[in-house]
Amino acid sequence: MISTPLLRAMRKASLAATTALMIGAAVAPSFVTPALAQGPESVANLAEGLLGAVVNISTSQTVKGSGSEGGEDENAVPMPQLPEGSPFQDFFDEFFKNREGQNNGGSQKVQSLGSGFVIDAEKGIVVTNNHVIADADEIEVNFSDGSKLKAELVGTDTKTDIAVLKVDPKAKKLTAVKFGDSDKMRIGDWVMAIGNPFGLGGTVTVGIISARNRDINSGPYDDFIQTDAAINRGNSGGPLFNMEGEVIGINTAIISPSGGSIGIGFSIPAEIAVGVVNQLSEFGETRRGWLGVRIQPVTDDIAESLGMATAKGALIAGIIKGGPVDNGQILPGDVVIKFDGRDVVEMRDLPRVVAESPVGKAVDVVIVRKGVEQTVKVTLGRLEDGEKLAEGEAAKPEEGADKGAEVATASVLGMTIGELNSDARAKFGIAAEVSGAVVTAVAKDSAAAERGIVAGEVITEIAQESVSTPKEVTDRIAALKEQGRKNALLMLASKSGELRFVTIRMD
Numbered sequence: 001m002i003s004t005p006l007l008r009a010m011r012k013a014s015l016a017a018t019t020a021l022m023i024g025a026a027v028a029p030s031f032v033t034p035a036l037a038q039g040p041e042s043v044a045n046l047a048e049g050l051l052g053a054v055v056n057i058s059t060s061q062t063v064k065g066s067g068s069e070g071g072e073d074e075n076a077v078p079m080p081q082l083p084e085g086s087p088f089q090d091f092f093d094e095f096f097k098n099r100e101g102q103n104n105g106g107s108q109k110v111q112s113l114g115s116g117f118v119i120d121a122e123k124g125i126v127v128t129n130n131h132v133i134a135d136a137d138e139i140e141v142n143f144s145d146g147s148k149l150k151a152e153l154v155g156t157d158t159k160t161d162i163a164v165l166k167v168d169p170k171a172k173k174l175t176a177v178k179f180g181d182s183d184k185m186r187i188g189d190w191v192m193a194i195g196n197p198f199g200l201g202g203t204v205t206v207g208i209i210s211a212r213n214r215d216i217n218s219g220p221y222d223d224f225i226q227t228d229a230a231i232n233r234g235n236s237g238g239p240l241f242n243m244e245g246e247v248i249g250i251n252t253a254i255i256s257p258s259g260g261s262i263g264i265g266f267s268i269p270a271e272i273a274v275g276v277v278n279q280l281s282e283f284g285e286t287r288r289g290w291l292g293v294r295i296q297p298v299t300d301d302i303a304e305s306l307g308m309a310t311a312k313g314a315l316i317a318g319i320i321k322g323g324p325v326d327n328g329q330i331l332p333g334d335v336v337i338k339f340d341g342r343d344v345v346e347m348r349d350l351p352r353v354v355a356e357s358p359v360g361k362a363v364d365v366v367i368v369r370k371g372v373e374q375t376v377k378v379t380l381g382r383l384e385d386g387e388k389l390a391e392g393e394a395a396k397p398e399e400g401a402d403k404g405a406e407v408a409t410a411s412v413l414g415m416t417i418g419e420l421n422s423d424a425r426a427k428f429g430i431a432a433e434v435s436g437a438v439v440t441a442v443a444k445d446s447a448a449a450e451r452g453i454v455a456g457e458v459i460t461e462i463a464q465e466s467v468s469t470p471k472e473v474t475d476r477i478a479a480l481k482e483q484g485r486k487n488a489l490l491m492l493a494s495k496s497g498e499l500r501f502v503t504i505r506m507d
Contacts, residue, residue: 043192043243047204050245051144052175056196057114057128057151057165057237059136115195115238116141116165117247119277121176124169127277128237129252130156133163141167144202155280159219160268161252163237164280177239179277180246182225182269185209193229193251193265195238205230207263214266218253221352224266225249231265240267249273275356288383289357291330292323294499297347298335301503305463305489306335307371313337314350316367317491318499324381330367332491332499333464337373338366355383370464410470412477413488413504414446415439417470420458428456430495436460437473439492451502453492460499461491481506 114132119125126141133139139151149172151165167174185191186209193205207229214224227240231251240249249267256262279286295314303311313335319326330336336344340363344350357363359382366375409418418424418440425431428438436458442448459467462476463485480488487503494500 043204043206046192046241046243046245047194050177050192050194050239050241051202051204053118053177054144054194054202054238055116055118055126056142056199056201057116057126057132058111058140058142059114059133060111060138061136112136113196113199113234114236115234115251117194117237117239118174118176119178119247120281121174122169123281124167124174125154125277125281126151126165126167127250127273128163128165129250130158130161130163131252132237133165139165141165142201143172147172155284155286157276157280157286159286160221160272160276161219162250162268162273162276162280164277177241177245177247179270179274180242180244180248182248182271185212185225185242185248187211190243191227191229191248192241192243193227193231193235193238194241195231195235195251197230197232197234199234203235210264212269215348216253216255216266220348221272221355222348223269223272223352224253225269227265227267228263229265230261230263232261233259235265246270272352272356286384287359288355289359289361289380290324290383290386291350291354291378292320292325292381292386293330294318294320295336295347295350296500299503301487301505302489302501305485305487305503306333306368308335308368312346313344313368314347315501317501320386323386325378329376329378330365331369333369333461333489333501335368336365337368338364340364354380409440410474412474413506414443414448415453416441417459417473419469428495430456430458431497434458434460434493434495434497435468436493437467437470447504451504453490453502453504456495458493458495459490460493463489464491477506 112132114128116126116128116132119127133153133156139153141149141151143149149167151167154164154166156163189209191207191209193207195203197203207227209225210228211226214226215222216224225240225248227249229240231254235251236253238251239247240251242248248270250273251265251267253266254261255264255266276286294317296317298306298308298311298313298315300311302315303309316330316332316334316336318332319330336350338344339350339353340357340361342349342353344353357380359380362377362379364375364377366373409416411417416439417437420430420434420436420438424438424440430438439448439453439455439457439459441455442453459473461467462473463480465476467473467476477488486506488506489501489503491499491501
């Protein structure tokens with residue numbers, strides 16, 4: 001048993017210890033070392049390994065002088081005013097020296113600068129933009145170590161703005177990069193651009209993918225990657241890398257009121273570039289698939305007229321004579337919704353997927369014809385041959401006019417419709433092979449006028465049924481109204497026979 005005095009002493013000692021611990025906890029500072037502030041992860045290692053494969057492309061072209069007497073060419077770029085002792089003085093002196101005296105009426109050397117990259121070190125294959133080397137007399141590839149090699153042009157493709165060059169791989173040990181999968185890239189992914197902006201060479205910029213599938217109306221296969229990585233003049237033809245060091249795009253265009261980067265640049269995706277580069281490297285030209293059709297978008301009104309639940313696909317507006325499907329497999333008015341297993345969501349999807357397909361390949365094409373979905377098999381031709389055929393068809397002279405009876409007319413949907421006889425053909429210059437009922441007048445502010453229909457066009461079909469007289473036109477419109485249709489789908493032929501579809505409200 002513990003005595004009371006001893007118990008009191010033990011309690012007093014315990015209280016003192018507890019108080020000391022509490023005071024110590026309150027006043028003792030917490031010496032925790034703060035983490036050092038850090039920025040984003042460095043891309044220095046990545047850039048260091050890629051700079052050797054990115055090249056500067058310099059070209060020269062001999063052109064005739066303006067021939068003006070005295071004064072300067074109003075289109076000439078003036079020599080910039082640089083501070084005394086500027087490190088860029090020598091560069092600009094060299095760049096502008098060949099422009100002096102350009103107005104003396106004689107020949108002059110015009111130089112331009114761009115970017116490119118090596119994709120095959122063993123063969124010396126370099127990729128750039130077509131517009132960088134267009135019309136050049138001489139092409140020189142400048143490497144990051146200061147060495148230079150003359151380049152020969154292997155092939156170009158104006159539709160995608162891609163060019164392939166070749167340098168002597170024995171003259172220098174080359175560093176190459178490879179294409180990556182641009183389809184895997186997502187909006188917000190980091191990317192790196194390396195190029196030759198304003199001739200400064202070896203410039204690295206970093207940004208993200210801002211958007212995909214951009215159509216800037218620069219060509220038939222527009223499907224650009226948009227990035228905010230700084231791209232300026234001279235970056236054209238340079239690579240856009242992912243963070244694995246793979247080329248997922250070729251920098252080719254910018255949107256800029258000032259001419260400098262405002263964070264809106266466009267790159268050709270590797271998905272498109274790889275096939276073009278391979279064909280140019282192997283054949284010196286492209287060999288694209290060709291379906292032999294003319295197409296137009298499927299609008300909501302057209303979809304409704306065709307009995308489609310949603311507006312999608314590419315509407316066949318015409319068939320090229322002598323083309324791959326000039327045998328009834330595909331008809332005007334059909335809507336292509338799938339090609340070789342790939343969905344055709346918009347009109348512009350079809351030319352791209354067809355062009356990427358091999359010439360001579362037999363493919364399944366899913367179409368909607370008169371509201372019914374079906375699959376047809378077609379064998380593709382070659383686009384380059386088809387373009388020549390289409391040009392010949394367009395240039396074909398109009399044949400003699402036929403004999404016709406006295407013109408009968410009818411008025412419908414704001415149009416005056418007449419018979420397509422010899423007088424009408426002569427009046428509007430309509431080719432002999434065009435058949436249907438001719439539009440002789442269009443009322444101002446009518447539904448037809450809103451759709452851009454003009455006198456001289458020929459109505460060949462209404463709701464995918466052929467018409468050839470004014471009476472057939474009015475009867476067909478009346479039948480559609482009885483069916484409760486709100487729109488009439490018209491297939492119109494121009495005087496030369498080119499077809500297009502329009503829908504007209506029948507309210």
